Amino acid sequence: MEGGVDYLIDERKKAQFDVEAMKVAWAGSRQAFELSDRIAKLVANDPIFEKFSRPMLGRKELFKNSLRKVAHAWKLIIDLRLSEEEAKLLRHYIDEPAYTDLQWEMFIPAIEGQGTEEQKRKWLPLARKMQVIGSYAQTELGHGSNVQGLETTATFDPQTDEFVIHSPTLTSSKWWPGGTAKVSTHAIVYARLILDGQFHGVHGFIVQLRNLENHTPLPGITVGDIGMKFGNGAYNTMDNGVIRFNHVHIPRNQMLMRVSQVTREGKFVQSDVPRQLLYGTMVYVRQKIVADASKALSRAVCIATRYSAVRRQFGSRNGGPEIQVIDYKTQQSRLFPLLASAYAFRFVGEWLKWLYTDVKQRLEANDFSTLPEAHACTAGLKSLTTSATADGIEECRKLCGGHGYLVSSGIPELFATYVPACTFEGDNVVMMLQVARFLVKTVSELGYKQPVGTTAYMRRVTALMQSNCAVRTAEEWLNPGVVVEAFEARSTRMAVACGQRLAKFENPEEGFAELSADLVEASLAHCQVIVVSKFVEKLQQEIPGKGVKRLLEVLFYVYALFLLHKHQGDFLATGYLTPKQASLANDQLRILYSKVRPNAIALVDSFNHTDHLLSSILGRYDGNVYPKLYEAAFNDPFNDSDIADGIHQYVQPMLRQELHSAKL
């Protein structure tokens, strides 16, 4: 409760489980819950972090305000001696894209992963104390997905022992790097290495962009902002930049040289550190993206669920109250699967965290055996969760009817800030094509190589291809083994079918290109197996708290049976299900929605989102929607005056039929 009357109290009383225990289950542990809760409140109670007025600010003001928040946060981090983990949470709860995201999530990790010991010793302390501010300049105007196609050059000059960083074409201009347009003093610039006229692949270089004294760009560097992005405030707090380099010299030791080196003589040397090490960072970044997906989706779902309980429309009997829109089955069939997805993504994200640790340990022990599988699995989960989250946020907005279209609903800003996650860190379709490559390979090797990790289920290929589902009643769908087997069978059959069709092509690459849309569908089916299975694994663990596990089970079935219904075509086409069985699953789904219904508000309360984080009048904890919408309208600066600017000049002459003589 955040004070005052609670208009949702009746809803909260309906809960059939222990909300406090569910909060812990959602957070991962009691300790994690307490930590998040403490930092969330710290942010929520600090007026400097106010963000409700953000969409009303012009770009410059918005940006300045964001710089202020970052500085204030840094002061807090120092004053309160926050740990790195706490600082990260602080940034999360401030909930505003800013240059520090690049500093901590890209610049520092890149140096940690790709720098030599000496480079780490020099740069990491500077960065961690914010004495330099770094960004990550990979993408160019002409190249994003195809990193090997980058055009920026880094030519070694043996005379001066320097690299010359240069943008030879317009399309080689760096384009998109966050934090770069106005703030960062340094950037890791990815460029093609040229030694003695020969290309040696794309590498990262630490390039100073600005004078540390007066912040002006260094000679040879042209830098600017690439312009407004989607949404009002949204991602416009970030200064995504364009950079052109005109023969900029940097010392040789600013090439990141953990894996490959250039010697004083300009020789290219490959160290014995395996290239694969670099993939570790990728797994880390994607793991974070999946965790963020569940956070973003849970915010939208929380808003739409609370508002759906407040909103009443139609069905008043004898002058009594109307029906809460959350009671309509259509509303439930759109909302509850998203609620279940938020939980599903949360748990698969938790598992990915474990996977990252596992991969790291193996890499350190020079065991690369699981890397391709981990790589495909994280690429696929990145794609699956971010696409579903982006679509889900917009669906939540629509679930709020007209009022969802107001920025004060909190959803438009959430959507606009979120959607680039479908594109950055790997375009979602390009990611699924990577999964497809891995799947095709896995399937083609099934005869003689045991699939590992998340593809291990394909070891049972014969059984999965042959025996069909045995469900005869709606009840029988309430069995995790039955559900998982259905997803495994569908995925295996789709992958095998793709493999067979590919085998008919003389040129495998042509076949892959030709069938790529189908391969993407098979990849999605495989990734859904992962999410569904990891949810089941979670349920096999001990989960304390009255009713908590039971509710999570309900959500698991909602998630899985909703997907089954949505992708019914696959399950039927592969012959694993009969139409009757698919229809029974759908019947069960309706029953499950009724089980979610009384718990819906408590299930979104369990996310423990503060009103500050939600920044939504419709999603207020107390449900006091209408008076607050009304109040916010009249507080909008546009209502400062009854007569808006322009009325005298452009409207009154029209009303008076005097437009012909007016100056427009």
Next chain:
Amino acid sequence: MEGGVDYLIDERKKAQFDVEAMKVAWAGSRQAFELSDRIAKLVANDPIFEKFSRPMLGRKELFKNSLRKVAHAWKLIIDLRLSEEEAKLLRHYIDEPAYTDLQWEMFIPAIEGQGTEEQKRKWLPLARKMQVIGSYAQTELGHGSNVQGLETTATFDPQTDEFVIHSPTLTSSKWWPGGTAKVSTHAIVYARLILDGQFHGVHGFIVQLRNLENHTPLPGITVGDIGMKFGNGAYNTMDNGVIRFNHVHIPRNQMLMRVSQVTREGKFVQSDVPRQLLYGTMVYVRQKIVADASKALSRAVCIATRYSAVRRQFGSRNGGPEIQVIDYKTQQSRLFPLLASAYAFRFVGEWLKWLYTDVKQRLEANDFSTLPEAHACTAGLKSLTTSATADGIEECRKLCGGHGYLVSSGIPELFATYVPACTFEGDNVVMMLQVARFLVKTVSELGYKQPVGTTAYMRRVTALMQSNCAVRTAEEWLNPGVVVEAFEARSTRMAVACGQRLAKFENPEEGFAELSADLVEASLAHCQVIVVSKFVEKLQQEIPGKGVKRLLEVLFYVYALFLLHKHQGDFLATGYLTPKQASLANDQLRILYSKVRPNAIALVDSFNHTDHLLSSILGRYDGNVYPKLYEAAFNDPFNDSDIADGIHQYVQPMLRQELHSAKL
């Protein structure tokens, strides 16, 4: 061509049809084409209608600029003596939500439809000359979809012969009416009529809101803007308002009295004009929404298609150019169905225009027989086309990779302006539930009543239920009859299955509520029959121009087989198709994509969109994307200075570790 080098010239040369003839086919007739073309160019060449900088403006400036455009447009309309049709096109091409939309699309039509002859004589000339500016105030804070639940009251006072308009509760505040917050002098206010303490339903009243001399709100009226909406510029050029009435008196003759009257004595009289007449307007409005859907979707598709031909990524051989992303099958499988949908919606919209005329004529002849069907059909098509368009625009944005996220791509603004179409004029789910009611009724009466209009195919219920698809090769799918039959069979079977399940409920209303999610799916299937059939009907007409009809046939099959693949589950579950047949349809789809490919640019050129309308660097006619993106970035006002506001204050102290003493 709009001048300069054409970077897409090679693409244009590939076209296998006559683009000029296709432009005519798209526009509907040569005359319609020439008219649109002329007005589009008029707008594009007038600097006052510049809209590219819109997202950079603050709300007040944005609004003022919009008022200026409207005034300038009105001046043009008078000076050039534009017809009503030309004026409507002018507003369309200015492409900026403004109070005139309400004046011409809501206020005037409502008086035309609901006013008495006397009321029309008084108000229409004033409105048509812009001597009064009217808006449409139906929705309240507490009620949108449920119009019968509106709380504003209009109480007749026999003493003064006036109605007293009043907002008895906070939730009765009018909320959303466009044009109202700052501009409109009058509004049609929907309120519950109270005569002598008795309710007599909800009616429309013409209420003056502002003093015509000085534009201030009249006594008893509190009015304001409801705040920022989704997007940067987008719908924020519109002043959606909140109004509260405190016992506002209006003359009795300002109730719209065509259908019901209140006499001088305060008696409620129902005229012999049938209530159904009011539905005519609804058909008109929805017909326009469907037409707008094809326009909006075609804009997004045009941008994404042109950019996909410009953009190259991966696959360079021996240093040659990389592959155009439009050549990737995944890109095609996402983009081409949307291209085909734009055409499909265009043609169904054309047919709806005819339907509107038909309905009007019948209404005038007191023939109400087709009204329920027309009502359901327009509701369903409104829902189908707006949902598909909203999703399609966002997909087009994603198809542009990172650059699609820039406002200068034109897509974010298009999306943000478009999405409310899914909610206003009938929430899309509520609309589909209306279709469902009609379908359920149609199916239940099949034994003794012939279904009419778009449900006429259900007369063949027995055949459609019994005989299954006969397709044996991918080729055989290229038969309009075969395709339409498949959609009809699937829809009939789903509707009949719903009917059978409903029959098992004792209380039909309970059954309807319980099965509503499935009913919505059946309704969508029925609406798809309409779109597919109307496309076929179009193809049966004469369509002049080399290759034009052939290409439209290709697009028809793309649209239909894409839907068939997407909803494969329905086709298989109802037993009409075998998995093999569904898979053959999918094979054919891939072949069709190859047929679209060389014509893709010409097919989007055929929309005849000006660069002004697209307002997109990625979608430029000449394909000159990169230099223009670069130029636009450096023209952004945020790049006025190298050192942004706030750097000295908030960033430099951090870099110098002097934050502790800085004032934040």
